[in-house]
Amino acid sequence: MFPFTELRVAIPLAIQKFGMSPYEAYFFGVLGNIFPNLFILYALDPVSKFLMKHSKFFNVFFSKLFDKTRTKHSKKFQEYGALFLVLFIAIPLPGSGSWTGSLIAFLFGVAYWRALFLVSLGVMIAGLIITLGFTGAIKFFEWVI
Template sequence: MLGSVPHWLSVMVIGALPISELRGAIPVAMGIYGMGPFEAYFLSVLGNIIPVVPLLLFLEPVSGYLRRYHIFDVFFTWLFSRTRRNHTENFEKYGLLALTLFVAVPLPVTGAWTGCAAAFVFGIKFKQALLAIAAGVMIAGVIVTILTMTGMGLADLISGV
């Protein structure tokens, strides 16, 4: 994938991407690059946390700017109302723990990127959101590392194998 890039950097880049995040980075690090679990975990978690700071800082001004355009206003209205509808009860009941657990579950549409969007939608302050998301990323990293080490993929886990 990133053939001329050093393996450690490739793992961090894969971990930073919104679709793969560390769910993709750890298996690549261990399975393709032959990294040990601690190195794979560290690089993947670090890569996954790097975009969190700019996302938390710039989601509000960027979305505000983009909302001037009808198509983006429609998209953000849909996204925010969907997020509030699906997650308000958990956030009201569990607070920051809900955000941490949401990020910690290593499934599609959960993770640091979506956690940042949820923190923005629910008005969670920067420092609290950063700590909750970082904790969730670290927990998810442990889960994915263990699953990768045991050779059990998330699809196997979900299907009950």
């Protein structure tokens, strides 16, 4: 699974190329999209701390990034953040998937389990949209042709 393709390619490919049912494609696509986020969400904090400790450039970069993000936008994120994060991941647009959602959750300091839940919920909704859209498109073109 690549960061910019995620479910948008996995589900249609599983149905069309590998002959999976839409249910199987959804299940494995969603599972395969959620699984890397267990590690991504876990690793972002230690990696950023390591880089800050060992590099002046990254120390300045992450300090400014965290200060600006968490102080300037934290109030808005506390009010609407969970909904925004789920919708951001759920809408299947390029660059709006679970990897980017995990990064946003990390930047705003969302706790690991809450972030994992929100990212997973967004992935499940996105998977449903893609599965229904793809199977609907197939049915439509079968009807037209």
